[in-house]
Amino acid sequence: MSQQNEYKHIETFAIHGSMKESQPENSPIVPGIEMSTIYEHRKNGHLEGDLKYTRLQNPNRIQLENVLCGLEKGAEAAAFSSGIAAINAVFQTLEHGDHVLLPSDVYFGTRKLMWEFANRWGLEVEFIDMTDVNRLEQACKPNTKMIWVETPSNPQMLITDLEAVVELAKTKNLVVAVDNTWPTPFNLNPLSFGVDLVIHSTTKYLGGHSDLLGGAVIARESGALMDRVRSVQVVQGGVPSPFDAWMLCRSIRSFPYRMRAHNENALDVAHFLSTLPGIEQVYFPGLASHPGHAIAKRQMRHFGGMISFLVEGDQQLATRIVSNTKIIQAATSLGGIESIWEHRKSSEGPLSETPENLIRLSVGLEHVEDLKEDIEQAVKQALTTR
């Protein structure tokens, strides 16, 4: 698929990885959006070529899958209509009776997918602490088939040692799937550690502007596993529209530069938060005080744009803080150019296991001094009106 998997510099590849490959003279530099759902049958009515029907494949999706595949240094990528559709596709590769291990602090939507569907699919799922690979090994059973990893996890920013997980998985012939939405391929390439599948909600940093929904699965190798993912994609049909694929290619062209600034701002804000009165604890893997810092430093190039922190107080204080800002809006999701934060437990609902005093912050691309000032006044104001 992608000829440019081993790009030299991500900034260059992000721009050119979704441009047209061979073009006639005077053709546009930026590919257009191809809205046709159907393609002409050539030669006496026989289907020829790769393009037949847009659910099966579409030029904009090909461009998108090429660039996603290259960004993660994979062999093949499949684009989906949402992150959760991509996650769903990976779990649908499993068989009735298979056992899956997931992190206890997994993204809430993945947890919900398991709660509502694993039983019906005949999957046995278990949520465990993945900061300790020994515990992971003890949890493996004869029918264990897959380990699902998020590092950092969502929202508590727990770090999992990918090298150790892959080593364990090899001895037991397990599939390792990593949801790489939070670190992004700018900061971490799980496939380089021997992970089998990487999953993205492209709604977040890859989209980057809080205006499109999308997902992707990228495989280290082509073969039976990725064929199953591809079959869920085209047979079950959770595919992105040509317009969404085009929008995402457009966003990805500036993704590496956005990511540099997300990383830089978040590191600065995390340090700032850890000195701020009223803050009990800051969860950010870039802080030396974070229990997963050494592993994160080893496997990641930078630490990403997400911070979670505990306030010294209860749910009321946390909700008051998030509604006290001038720049940072209270909203769910993450990865956009604008900073947003939320009282995470309220977003997750009554079944949430997130601490009631936790605020989750997606650090955007505003000037970092403005962000720090906004946070400081919000916390101060909330503390004095207590």
Ligand SMILES: *Cc1c(COP(=O)(O)O)cnc(C)c1O
């Ligand atoms: C948002 C998110 C998802 C779900 O993606 P959607 O595009 O909302 O379906 C999956 N995993 C993580 C880590 C996320 O943050």
